[in-house]
Amino acid sequence: xxxxxxxxxxxxxxxxxxxxxxxxxxxxxxxxxxxxxxxxxxxxxxxxxxxxxxxxxxxxxxxxxxxxxxxxxxxxxxxxxxxxxxxxxxxxxxxxxxxxxxxxxxxxxxxxxxxxxxxxxxxxxxxxxxxxxxxxxxxxxxxxxxxxxxxxxxxxxxxxxxxxxxxxxxxxxxxxxxxxxxxxxxxxxxxxxxxxxxxxxxxxxxxxxxxxxxxxxxxxxxxxxxxxxxxxxxxxxxxxxxxxxxxxxxxxxxxxxxxxxxxxxxxxxxxxxxxxxxxxxxxxxxxxxxxxxxxxxxxxxxxxxx
Amino acid sequence: xxxxxxxxxxxxxxxxxxxxxxxxxxxxxxxxxxxxxxxxxxxxxxxxxxxxxxxxxxxxxxxxxxxxxxxxxxxxxxxxxxxxxxxxxxxxxxxxxxxxxxxxxxxxxxxxxxxxxxxxxxxxxxxxxxxxxxxxxxxxxxxxxxxxxxxxxxxxxxxxxxxxxxxxxxxxxxxxxxxxxxxxxxxxxxxxxxxxxxxxxxxxxxxxxxxxxxxxxxxxxxxxxxxxxxxxxxxxxxxxxxxxxxxxxxxxxxxxxxxxxxxxxxxxxxxxxxxxxxxxxxxxxxxxxxxxxxxxxxxxxxxxxxxxxxxxxxxxxxxxxxxxxxxxxxxxxxxxxxxxxxxxxxxxxxxxxxxxxxxxxxxxxxx
Numbered sequence: 043x044x045x046x047x048x049x050x051x052x053x054x055x056x057x058x059x060x061x062x063x064x065x066x067x068x069x070x071x072x073x074x075x076x077x078x079x080x081x082x083x084x085x086x087x088x089x090x091x092x093x094x095x096x097x098x099x100x101x102x103x104x105x106x107x108x109x110x111x112x113x114x115x116x117x118x119x120x121x122x123x124x125x126x127x128x129x130x131x132x133x134x135x136x137x138x139x140x141x142x143x144x145x146x147x148x149x150x151x152x153x154x155x156x157x158x159x160x161x162x163x164x165x166x167x168x169x170x171x172x173x174x175x176x177x178x179x180x181x182x183x184x185x186x187x188x189x190x191x192x193x194x195x196x197x198x199x200x201x202x203x204x205x206x207x208x209x210x211x212x213x214x215x216x217x218x219x220x221x222x223x224x225x226x227x228x229x230x231x232x233x234x235x236x237x238x239x240x241x242x243x244x245x246x247x248x249x250x251x252x253x254x255x256x257x258x259x260x261x262x263x264x265x266x267x268x269x270x271x272x273x274x275x276x277x278x279x280x281x282x283x284x285x286x287x288x289x290x291x292x293x294x295x296x297x298x299x300x301x302x303x304x305x306x307x308x309x310x311x312x313x314x315x316x317x318x319x320x321x322x323x324x325x326x327x328x329x330x331x332x333x334x335x336x337x338x339x340x341x342x343x344x345x346x347x348x
Numbered sequence: 349x350x351x352x353x354x355x356x357x358x359x360x361x362x363x364x365x366x367x368x369x370x371x372x373x374x375x376x377x378x379x380x381x382x383x384x385x386x387x388x389x390x391x392x393x394x395x396x397x398x399x400x401x402x403x404x405x406x407x408x409x410x411x412x413x414x415x416x417x418x419x420x421x422x423x424x425x426x427x428x429x430x431x432x433x434x435x436x437x438x439x440x441x442x443x444x445x446x447x448x449x450x451x452x453x454x455x456x457x458x459x460x461x462x463x464x465x466x467x468x469x470x471x472x473x474x475x476x477x478x479x480x481x482x483x484x485x486x487x488x489x490x491x492x493x494x495x496x497x498x499x500x501x502x503x504x505x506x507x508x509x510x511x512x513x514x515x516x517x518x519x520x521x522x523x524x525x526x527x528x529x530x531x532x533x534x535x536x537x538x539x540x541x542x543x544x545x546x547x548x549x550x551x552x553x554x555x556x557x558x559x560x561x562x563x564x565x566x567x568x569x570x571x572x573x574x575x576x577x578x579x580x581x582x583x584x585x586x587x588x589x590x591x592x593x594x595x596x597x598x599x600x601x602x603x604x605x606x607x608x609x610x611x612x613x614x615x616x617x618x619x620x621x622x623x624x625x626x627x628x629x630x631x632x633x634x635x636x637x638x639x640x641x642x643x644x645x646x647x648x649x650x651x652x653x654x655x656x657x658x659x660x661x662x663x664x665x666x667x668x669x670x671x672x673x674x675x676x677x678x679x680x681x682x683x684x685x686x687x688x689x690x691x692x693x694x695x696x697x698x699x700x701x702x703x704x705x706x707x708x709x710x711x712x713x714x715x
Contacts, residue, residue, distance in 0.1 A: 128550025
């Protein structure tokens with residue numbers, strides 16, 4: 043049994059002259075929840091689509107649970123479960139009918155099919171609505187069913203592409219708990235999201251993509267240490283004009299009365315400059331970096347509309 | 349490899365059952381069209397069998413005109429209504445109560461250069477005015493000249509092989525196949541919209557991620573529409589037979605095979621439409637126009653046999669023309685069998701293959 047459930051080696055995809063995904067190397071370890079982050083157009087969905095066999099790669103190789111996605115594609119696809127970003131459900135069918143159909147695509151039949159459908163309905167928390175048409179469901183209920191349809195065949199690797207978009211806090215919590223339970227039961231999860239706090243809560247390791255490349259990969263602690271910047275955080279007193287002047291004089295970024303000093307700068311002259319601008323220093327300490335800081339540091343603050 | 353045909357067919361049937369628009373488009377609308385067209389053709393047929401009304405005024409002084417009036421009455425072609433005066437004849441023809449009138453005045457004397465008057469709108473449709481002018485003139489002339497019946501100068505020859513003698517087509521034998529083929533091809537629209545819906549909702553992406561070959565997904569997606577097409581056309585023919593008294597003179601098995609070919613062509617046409625369009629709007633507009641033009645050219649709305657020769661030939665450039673030729677043969681020609689419609693069945697299957705080939709070459713399997 044391979045240590046890596048998903049192994050990407052130089053995997054890339056071109057659309058005409060545009061490189062959607064360059065040539066990425068990535069390993070997802072068995073039993074972990076792995077986060078894939080990136081701004082819009084970074085290549086996350088294309089990467090996932092290649093791993094799932096939905097899009098043919100232009101270059102490189104990928105293997106799911108040891109099965110090559112080109113040479114042994116059906117075994118690879120059987121080992122993977124896709125929870126697409128879209129609510130990929132038949133609205134005119136019930137949850138039971140949706141789950142039954144998608145389970146049959148993976149060869150489930152008879153009593154195993156029936157028990158697996160019951161299990162997935164339970165995981166989705168839809169037991170009392172299993173016979174109702176999906177079109178009558180709320181967004182949260184559809185999201186939960188979307189997740190259930192992706193895991194109905196108990197794949198080795200569950201790929202969740204932004205599975206909590208537009209859901210209420212209760213459904214989001216339900217989805218988190220379900221994913222954690224699946225991981226505890228041995229399933230590996232590849233998780234993409236724009237919500238940093240989700241990734242921080244769920245993921246054991248994270249890769250950040252930008253412009254079709256992996257720009258960082260590691261545990262959240264490793265990433266914040268390497269890319270979070272740290273630096274010094276200074277809380278200053280004084281009116282708004284004084285605080286603004288102090289920020290300019292020290293070359294700091296300002297967030298209200300907090301001034302953030304770049305760790306690459308020598309900070310003693312900056313403290314002198316703050317005091318010289320007329321501000322009083324109330325507190326001074328090490329700045330705690332989070333995943334969002336890392337993300338913005340690595341991918342920049344420019345808008346990504348593509 | 350998991351068998352996906354049965355689950356996919358079951359799923360498609362469930363989805364189609366829950367969409368009442370499909371039932372309206374595929375069954376209710378064509379039945380309404382068949383009933384309306386059938387009634388209209390039936391009215392025309394009844395009028396064609398009725399004697400043509402003609403209003404006649406003969407002045408009592410025009411004694412030599414009596415023979416003409418009697419000849420018109422005895423011709424078996426006209427229902428002669430006598431008017432009180434010449435003005436009444438002119439007024440009733442002008443009001444279009446009658447297509448034609450005859451006035452025989454008191455000074456009626458053809459040898460003296462004073463003939464009877466045929467009152468008719470000379471600018472009316474030629475196919476109506478010319479036969480009236482010709483037949484009334486001939487009857488009046490013969491009645492005036494008198495003498496023994498003339499010898500037969502022209503005989504009528506029917507070139508049809510007596511073994512293939514066919515009955516006069518009834519109105520429903522024309523309208524049922526026409527509407528069945530026209531609306532049968534609306535399956536193409538339903539099928540293409542099915543693909544667009546799968547793409548829009550993201551289910552197509554989920555299907556592509558399953559351990560199933562893409563061609564199997566495609567076949568499984570198309571088969572229910574072929575079955576639906578057969579059920580639809582079969583239902584329309586059954587309604588034609590049981591509700592409207594339409595006769596099927598030829599082989600029912602050949603009829604079923606031809607229907608299978610039509611359902612295949614319509615479904616393949618759906619694949620082709622889906623491959624040329626990416627949104628439901630595009631499919632609706634492109635598909636509707638294509639289906640209606642093919643139906644019009646192929647003779648579904650107006651029988652091809654009544655079209656100019658060039659249009660009749662153009663009609664064979666679409667499957668509808670071939671399908672209708674086959675259906676008319678099987679409905680009207682007594683004892684017509686599989687061999688009699690082999691070219692039509694072959695041609696319709698040929699169109700199915702062509703549409704499928706074009707559709708497959710352009711169809712985007714990925715998302």
